[in-house]
Amino acid sequence: MSDLQVRPRPASMGEPAARGRFGEFGGGYVPESLVPTCHEVEDAFRDAWRDPGFRSALDTLLAAHAGRPTPLTPAWRLSAELGVTLLLKREDLTHTGSHKINNVLGQALLARRMGRPRLIAETGAGQHGVATATAAALLGLRATVFMGERDVERQALNVFRMRVLGAEVVPVRTGSRTLKDATSEAMRHWVGATADAYYCVGSVVGPHPYPWMVREFQRVIGDEARRQCAAELGSGVPDLVVACVGGGSNAAGTFAGFVDTSARLVGVEADGGASVSRGRVGVLHGARSLFLQDDDGQISEAHSVAPGLDYPGVGPEHAYLRDLGRARYHTVSDAEAVGAALRLARTEGIIPALESAHAVAWVIRAAEAGELEPGSTVLLTLSGRGDKDLTALMELM
Incomplete structure (x- = not known):
């Protein structure tokens, strides 16, 4: 080893x-x-x-088969409700439905x-x-x-x-x-x-x-979004860049496009899988990172209504970005994520994956709590579409 x-x-x-x-x-x-x-x-x-x-x-292949570049969609109605400019990077529109x-x-x-x-x-x-x-x-x-x-x-x-x-x-x-x-x-x-x-x-x-190779393959998200923000915002740099984090690939790819800018980077974890927020240093699946562990150092089970966030650890680069203070990580409950998925569906006509809904939920919470400056620009990566979660939503509603 x-x-x-x-x-x-x-x-x-x-x-x-x-x-x-x-x-x-x-x-x-x-x-x-x-x-x-x-x-x-x-x-x-x-x-x-x-x-x-x-x-x-x-x-x-990314262009002809996956459908890149994916659009940057202004969330007009939700933006008006929250008092911010929310821009959605639409990875849900790729072939197969996710990043x-x-x-x-x-x-x-x-x-x-x-x-x-x-x-x-x-x-x-x-x-x-x-x-x-x-x-x-x-x-x-x-x-x-x-x-x-x-x-x-x-x-x-x-x-x-x-x-x-x-x-x-x-x-x-x-x-x-x-x-x-x-x-x-x-x-x-x-x-x-x-x-x-x-x-x-x-x-x-x-x-x-x-971890490095996957981030480089996912960097296309952040690189595209930065060019698109330049066209949409003029300056090209939003105030915040937000993405959900399980293992963390959609967030890593998005952050890579903005890490050298003034944008605040925010990762959003499931409350039951908050390895960055509550994990401890350990080794699992070949890497040293932050993992949910018990007092004996045994890996604890993670839980999330979103299966893609149901992992007890996070990619090592996210742990490093947290330690440097370059990215901040917050948690969202199952109920908040479900509520955010429904709210986005009913304001924008977009049903997000429950993973992505965690990022939406944090933006809603932060804006309504006055933690975001009025008029702030927020880039949020919708990592996937919600087709796969419709049965779960039917049971939860």
Whole structure:
């Protein structure tokens, strides 16, 4: 396993320091048998990211298949109610319905470049699994997706979508039967399948180089939003940039476009999965970061009405941004998230994923409490659409 060499870096969201470190966080805490594989993935990514041909192929897929650029939508009625200018970065309008497709297309191209014919993935809300199945079908690869049994039950539509696309969906019946356990099972499977399989990690978590690589694939969100804000606002820099945080990939991609500006960066966690707000330093799934733990250091179960936020940890770069004070993280309850989803639906005609609704809920709460300056501009990333959560909303209403 990797050592704990620490080499601090500024909050540029550039390349991590030696051994994949973001301050004290990150690294590659994997079994010895996976160390060469992680090095191989890092070398392949570095080579691909320098290759104009790879970048051009990815850009083509993002435009022609995923539907990029996604629009920046003014939330006119909700803005008027809150006294701010709320701009929505519409990742819910990508093909497959979430930001996950940005990262998966990049990793699937990388897997094909490395000669790996099969993708392994974990999924919670099902959106990463659907994106992985989609990319595999598009590029002629096979896909095996691990999903907690509880999530299989509450995201039955996404499970069906994955199977229609040709993916094998493996229910995980151990532990809490949610995203943490799906990730653990996927990593165990990877250990014995490195010869033909590529592990397509769904968020800015896991061992180096995944937190960095996934953020770079998701940076397209922030880069696009910054250009769009320039056209919409003139200055190009909103007062606040807000995104929900589970593992944290949509937030990392959004923040990367604005980290060098005066914009305040705000991540919003589920109250029952608030690893940045209430977690402690530990190691899980190959990286050192902040995790929910009991007094004995055992990983605690996370809970959220949004399956994609039902993870007891956060990507190491978010932990680093918190320690630097460059980003602030807040929590939102299940009830607030559901209320925010309904309010956005009824003011703007947009039904957000319950994950994204957490970010909407925080903006509503902060504006109505007078914590936002009147007239402030707020960029909020809608990471996904709410189709997958309609059954849950029906039961909760």
